[in-house]
Amino acid sequence: MSYVDAGYSIGLGVLFLYAVGLFLRRRSLERAVELSPPPGPLDGPTETGSASGP
């Protein structure tokens, strides 16, 4: 392998791997946000008054 081949392989290879990593990180976080429960249940204790005094 020549120095030119090595330079292009390392330069573009690392950028490609980093881009894939970014893509996967974003997708997993998007799924986590989509599957997370809504803030509604948090109002539960207040509505029922089960956990707080007057």
Added chain:
Amino acid sequence: MSAPAETVTVVRRPRWLRVVGVLALVSTAATVWLGLWVTPPDAVQHDLVRLVYLHPPIAWVALYLAFGLSALASLLYLWRRTRSMFWDRLAAASVEVGVVFNALTLATGMIWGRPTWGVWWTWDARLTSTALLLVLFLGYLALRRVPADPEVRARRCAVAALIAFVDVPIVHFSVIWWQTLHQGATVLNANLSPTIHGSMAWTLLLGFIALTLVFVWMVGVRYQIEVLADRTGAERLEVSLAERWAEGDLDTPAAGGNGHGIGTTGSPVRPPTRVGQ
């Protein structure tokens, strides 16, 4: 209780980012094709000149775009009038991408330097200041991982980014200020007259455009990750608090909060006071 189908949050990806991604891919492929197969070998450097279509554009992104943007965003965060978590997230995204490009600047430079200078590394002013830049911005990334209130972390990191950025002009002018092994600027030289011509110049220009587009796409995606991570972090806290409220361990949300355990700035507030048995 509402049905699960109604609770799904839709996360949108901006269309412009997809367009930039496609353009980045096409222009990078074109640069590689022109650089490896179309342009002629150099009279002095022979085929090694092909690394020039890659190394300076990578360095341009790291030094001027990524770290320049992070310094600008940090400055805008520190300025009271423009203070917003947007600038903090943008700076963080830009630094992470910049660190990758900075490491590649050193790697591709070493690969070019070995057959040209006969050594992989030398403590030349340009090389040393570029390596120092990498260490400084790695320190920035480490600082972001130190647990702290989001606003305190943002302020600390903004100051760190501005301190680290001081090294950028040193890197740029190092080839002028000191006698170095590294060659002077080919395009951004003192006379602003590029010393490269013809298909070589056009390929180099395309390389700059391609890597700039790659940078924009990466910062865009990395920024989205920062937003999503903040949201999921806040939501984890909400779920945890909700579970404890449901168990009766905690009082209702403290007065002044928004009832979701999140302050008005988006930062977690102190958990409500524990009630007596």
